[in-house]
Amino acid sequence: MAVEELFRRYLPLCIGLVGLVAGLSFLDVPTVGWGGFEKLAHLAAIVALSAVVMVVARYAIGPAVSSQLAGTEPGGSDPWMRQRIAPIVLTVGTLAITALSALLIIVFWQLGTVPGSNVIHDKLDTILMSIFTATLPVFATWVGTVLAFYFTNESFKQASEAALLAANPPNAHQAFxxxxxxxxxxxxxxxxxxxxxxxxxxxxxxxxxxxxxxxxxxxxxxxxxxxxxxxxxxxxxxxxxxxxxxxxxxxxxxxxxxxxxxxxxxxxxxxxxxxxxxxxxxxxxxxxxxxxxxxxxxxxxxxxxxxxxxxxxx
Structure with a gap:
């Protein structure tokens, strides 16, 4: 495997891990015991931010390393960028939906355990189910959009190639x-x-x-x-x-x-x-x-x- 490919694949992961370690260092883990809503919320936020940093680094470094290769292809970097939009949207959207759902679950769960909050405690199951039913269609929409984009693009490409092949058969310019x-x-x-x-x-x-x-x-x-x-x-x-x-x-x-x-x-x-x-x-x-x-x-x-x-x- 080329050095450029190793660099493109693993440097974003290293950046994300460094961000996670740096964030965990602010939790003062050795002196503060685990537990409590504040500690859990901080940990979730750090993990989410580290993931976002890793994803952003991955797609920021990728074009820089692959620009020379993309420049040699017909159409330059524009086709390359169109191919990257789908995974970027799917990854960022999935992380955002997951982080938002986790945050809502943690918030409502913590509020349900507070003394005197009987209303939230009694309806906690309904609230959690509502979060699930609200986020599932959104996630399905993300996936459906990406799949529709991919297969539509592939179908158009195959149809174009078939049309070009019909208009210019391989033996069209060869003598009989x-x-x-x-x-x-x-x-x-x-x-x-x-x-x-x-x-x-x-x-x-x-x-x-x-x-x-x-x-x-x-x-x-x-x-x-x-x-x-x-x-x-x-x-x-x-x-x-x-x-x-x-x-x-x-x-x-x-x-x-x-x-x-x-x-x-x-x-x-x-x-x-x-x-x-x-x-x-x-x-x-x-x-x-x-x-x-x-x-x-x-x-x-x-x-x-x-x-x-x-x-x-x-």
Missing amino acids: ASSRMVTYEKIAKIEADRAGVRTTLMSDVFSRFNDQTTRVIVFDKARSPVFVIRRKNIPADWIDEAGKLKAEAVTIDDYLKVGNNAADAVQFGFVPQGASVEQALRALKDSQSDDLFVTATGQKTDPVIGWLTNDRLK
Whole structure:
């Protein structure tokens, strides 16, 4: 805990205790026996005054210590002061009501014990009950006012935040990933029945490669991706010196049996159409691949709308 916080918390308590000790010293405790209305009244007054001094010191020192922190917040010290009004009012009001009630009880109790005051003595129970019924609504009003202030303020704050969030969504200023995708119609692809995909000739795949196209996507009839065939993963001995595929009888199944091609060909992710670029980058990282397919809801069972790569999301 910071020294400033310790100072703010415990210095007012020390001041209050010093005031209490100083007040008790005037009672001449060692030489005067306890008892009597005057002694009790003095003691109650000293305790009440010490409490008031402690409370005043607490809220007087608090702003001085926290002024630097409050000055860095939007709005300066005004919001900080509004937050302190409720506890100040509740604390001071409670102490005042308690002190006044205690004083009235002590006064009427003392008057009831004076010889010849039969009227007060006979009605002492009624008087005490009247004090209780008079102070309870006042205390309830204090508490209700503070609670109403707090919850009204919190409700207004939450409503304001909700309105600001609705007017300025978190992704309002972020680019949509779909704006950078290659649409399904422009993807270098092969469409085949899922059951017969592996028997597709690699010559059909190889014919779609060019200087800009380094991978071909194999889709089924429902427009769901099945395999990603990469030119760099085709064995060198399948290609002649002119750069053409000389092993025309090989199939996609043969391609998948080479090295790590089987795992690499199915390593891709999905993202919803309304995702931002940042969300798409996270999805690409989670999929641990270089290929991301855009669908309406981000589910792999939906037809593909477009295709994204790491280069397009940078």
